[in-house]
Amino acid sequence: MQSNPCFVSAFGDSGGRSLVSQTPTSPTPLTPTPTFPKLFIKQNLNSTKRKLKPSTKAAAKQAKIDPSPSSEGPTMTYTVNCSILLTELPLLERPAAAKAAGFDAVEFWWPFATSVPTDKETTEFETAIKNAGVQLTGLNFNAGNMPGGDRGLVSWKGRCSEFKDNIDVVAGIGERLGCKAFNALYGNRQDEFTPEEQDELAAKNLAAAAEGIARIGGTVLLEPVSGAPKYPLLTAEDALKVIARVKAESGAQNIKLLADFYHLAVNGDDVESVIENHAKDFGHIQIADNPGRGAPGTGTLPLGEWIARSRELGYDGYIGLEYKEPQESAFSWAIRQRANAN
Template structure:
């Protein structure tokens, strides 16, 4: 939607959760036709290391649509099946590491500089502390590589996944702080999804006030339901105003499920 209509936030359509009535590679063009200039996506391939032809088709879909790619997830496993990232998953750690280069190459070519590294669920039979050690190591590797293109690695609290250990902003900031202290990187930031934070019981207003210097990307959905703003009870527009007043100048990803048709789910912007 024309960002002049909203006077502040710059909105990006999450094409992994919106326009799902269309094939994935047609969604960026649909976002552009709806009036948006930017999109973000979860990892858009089945494999952590897709072949060159798959990558080229994806990049062409972004370029031909005329939108900017402003956010991209690293490979996170089978999201519909319940996976929530590979960063702390010992059996798939090498898969994450192999994915770093291809993710950043796509980002470099398309001008994307924000990369979400979903932490991963707790694994039966594995010491949580060992998973956290592995996650810190993998995040440092990703951040070191991302720094070469001016990129930022994002750490996100998530709701609706019982075995995902990062529930609050404080949980994520603890991870970020550890990575910074242990590896010396400075390009790991908080992905503040206001829906996930609220559903998990975080005080979103306090997060916005206390973590202004940590928030590197924002996503929104209303609650209950995870639909567009105005369908639930969250004060999202006021919270976005607080974010921008507090100095945030990045994109806001529309990571919600349309309550009816996708096009109608943008009416709140008018």
């Protein structure tokens, strides 16, 4: 599931330190929200002059009247990224804060300082998730020193063993917590190696990750990101080419695109076209508004339209809330929309 000022503050209490928190305090209660606030799509549709196709309008209407997970899987279900939201709290307290805010699912970037944390660290992390009563829906592989500008180990020659050692740890956490989606950030270009050398290594590492995650029925995600000058995957097409190579060379099928609508839009990708042509390739969707990487409704992106169309074309997974907002107003947009609906 990532040095860009948009990311730095989100790592306030990890960046090279153990995640063992201070004595936990009760999270600040937040007004509960529905899993998919009823007017989210309506508000975003009204904020853009684009006209939806009739079928997309029907999907948006259905989203408003059916906000709950279906019996067959998550439908219009939000998952709170606790690495970028609720950062005023110690990391291990954030799952409980997300639950107090009315959410039943969370996701994290790699929450440890090393690829192989201690048993104590992993146990404390897993216990925080379980005690909060939330589902872990997504976890990043170790991506290096993110606040320092690192964006993954997948193509980083010289750190191959770290990445491969991380695979079993990630799979173990996923198996114990029932998590099935794992984001492998590709890594920055390195001046001392050619792009071809790095891409060859990346294909092998992604194949190894896919094999390791397959044993728990999981999926490896590959994400284009913005704000990282040396990160080579900027568009959906960039990531899909890598995915196609991994599949062709290794036979792995459990690797998919992480479509972060904010990153794609900021990088100038045609998000509507990506959805129309590749919704079937989405392993996960994340959202934030632009400009500012803020909460939905703070910018100009037609997030509701994009989500509705993705649903219409078959995406039935979680929607990751990966935006920056202070704790006291983190979910105000959802609360307002619910109030307007009543």
